[in-house]
Amino acid sequence: MTFVIAAPCVDVKDKACIEACPIECIYEGERMLYIHPDECIDCGACEPVCPVEAIFFEDDTPEEWRDFNIANAEFFADLGAPGGSSKHGPIGRDHPIVAQLPPQGAVSSPFAIPPKP
Numbered sequence: 001m002t003f004v005i006a007a008p009c010v011d012v013k014d015k016a017c018i019e020a021c022p023i024e025c026i027y028e029g030e031r032m033l034y035i036h037p038d039e040c041i042d043c044g045a046c047e048p049v050c051p052v053e054a055i056f057f058e059d060d061t062p063e064e065w066r067d068f069n070i071a072n073a074e075f076f077a078d079l080g081a082p083g084g085s086s087k088h089g090p091i092g093r094d095h096p097i098v099a100q101l102p103p104q105g106a107v108s109s110p111f112a113i114p115p116k117p
């Protein structure tokens with residue numbers, strides 16, 4: 001079991017979670033951050049600091065965001081366990097589940113033109 005980051009992080013990337021994580025198991029992708037499932041020690045320090053409530057214990061991820069459990073795990077498939085995000089630096093890509101999402105926040109933007117009825 002581990003913590004995961006879900007949809008609210010996409011295109012937000014507040015990064016308060018990185019500061020809170022004592023072992024640097026949260027890695028920066030292009031559009032969101034990902035928690036390494038093998039490096040996470042389940043301390044929960046990151047969960048309350050996220051201003052958009054994007055972080056969940058794996059079993060508690062809301063049903064509509066369950067794919068993000070997979071995205072967090074698979075994101076590291078070809079990276080192994082880098083052993084710390086500050087050593088590794090940003091990873092300039094996203095899991096396909098995230099990469100194919102439309103820009104987030106556009107619908108709620110005060111500048112967005114609402115669709116015609």
Ligand code: F3S
Nearest residue numbers: 009014015016017050
């Ligand atoms: Fe994302 Fe929240 Fe961290 S927006 S970068 S999960 S603090």
